[in-house]
Amino acid sequence: xxxxxxxxxxxxxxxxxxxxxxxxxxxxxxxxxxxxxxxxxxxxxxxxxxxxxxxxxxxxxxxxxxxxxxxxxxxxxxxxxxxxxxxxxxxxxxxxxxxxxxxxxxxxxxxxxxxxxxxxxxxxxxxxxxxxxxxxxxxxxxxxxxxxxxxxxxxxxxxxxxxxxxxxxxxxxxxxxxxxxxxxxxxxxxxxxxxxxxxxxxxxxxxxxxxxxxxxxxxxxxxxxxxxxxxxxxxxxxxxxxxxxxxxxxxxxxxxxxxxxxxxxxxxxxxxxxxxxxxxxxxxxxxxxxxxxxxxxxxxxxxxxxxxxxxxxxxxxxxxxxxx
Ligand code: PEP
Ligand code: MN
Numbered sequence: 001x002x003x004x005x006x007x008x009x010x011x012x013x014x015x016x017x018x019x020x021x022x023x024x025x026x027x028x029x030x031x032x033x034x035x036x037x038x039x040x041x042x043x044x045x046x047x048x049x050x051x052x053x054x055x056x057x058x059x060x061x062x063x064x065x066x067x068x069x070x071x072x073x074x075x076x077x078x079x080x081x082x083x084x085x086x087x088x089x090x091x092x093x094x095x096x097x098x099x100x101x102x103x104x105x106x107x108x109x110x111x112x113x114x115x116x117x118x119x120x121x122x123x124x125x126x127x128x129x130x131x132x133x134x135x136x137x138x139x140x141x142x143x144x145x146x147x148x149x150x151x152x153x154x155x156x157x158x159x160x161x162x163x164x165x166x167x168x169x170x171x172x173x174x175x176x177x178x179x180x181x182x183x184x185x186x187x188x189x190x191x192x193x194x195x196x197x198x199x200x201x202x203x204x205x206x207x208x209x210x211x212x213x214x215x216x217x218x219x220x221x222x223x224x225x226x227x228x229x230x231x232x233x234x235x236x237x238x239x240x241x242x243x244x245x246x247x248x249x250x251x252x253x254x255x256x257x258x259x260x261x262x263x264x265x266x267x268x269x270x271x272x273x274x275x276x277x278x279x280x281x282x283x284x285x286x287x288x289x290x291x292x293x294x295x296x297x298x299x300x301x302x303x304x305x306x307x308x309x310x311x312x313x314x315x316x317x318x319x320x321x322x323x324x
Contacts, residue, residue, distance in 0.1 A: 008100070016043070021238075044081065050234060158190055158192050160179070175212075193221060
């Protein structure tokens with residue numbers, strides 16, 4: 001794919017996108033934005049159309065929030081991003097001068113919805129970030145990106161926000177890092193972001209997840225930030241204050257960027273993933289369904305083993321640093 005740069009990056013630092021899960025009131029949006037801008041963040045996020053699991057919960061303020069985003073642009077100088085899920089969202093966001101759009105996890109799973117969005121983006125040059133689908137299906141993620149690309153969208157990024165799982169987990173949405181890494185291997189100049197807020201689901205997981213993403217050379221982070229997180233109207237447990245965001249940005253390092261071990265694991269994971277995918281697709285052409293299922297289960301366990309090894313190596317690396 002012949003992608004154009006997102007043009008959101010400053011120097012060689014990760015691209016930080018921060019802001020509340022939802023725009024709630026004009027005051028909340030403006031206060032949060034002013035505090036975020038003070039820490040040097042250049043791109044503000046806020047959801048105004050919210051895909052909630054059940055009806056009856058807060059489903060976003062809708063188009064009224066677009067005027068608040070305009071004020072953010074004017075009063076803080078930040079660019080603004082919002083989620084779109086339908087053709088009319090796209091039309092309204094474009095008309096209001098929103099700078100960046102993103103497609104949510106529950107939209108990426110639906111090829112009809114993505115196609116509709118792609119069609120309505122024809123002829124525009126706006127950057128679009130595509131969150132992973134809720135299920136760990138890399139083809140569906142690639143398909144969504146291809147639909148945008150075929151419609152002429154050239155500034156595309158991918159966001160890893162974790163995957164739904166039946167298994168009990170410390171995460172709200174399980175991170176399967178090998179999937180975004182494989183995505184970037186297949187689409188080499190595709191910027192990848194991590195959304196530690198929706199992966200972790202809890203404030204205290206945001207810092208370690210963010211660092212892990214940077215260790216794996218992700219290009220940026222999407223971090224839910226709210227002036228009063230505890231009282232947020234959606235995703236209250238996973239939002240941090242602008243002050244905590246500022247501290248987090250200061251603490252994040254790219255120290256492992258060129259680290260031999262991380263690169264090694266990185267390559268291993270990519271290779272393993274490619275081999276396994278090929279093995280499974282060859283096998284499933286001939287094997288009965290339940291056997292290819294077993295094969296997939298082995299792949300899942302292998303991936304977990306690789307990640308445990310990766311975690312272990314990182315810790316022993318740190319130990320070595322302290323010993324020396
Ligand atoms: C969001 O970013 O607030 C959101 C709804 O995310 P996701 O699509 O990842 O669930
Ligand atoms: Mn959210």
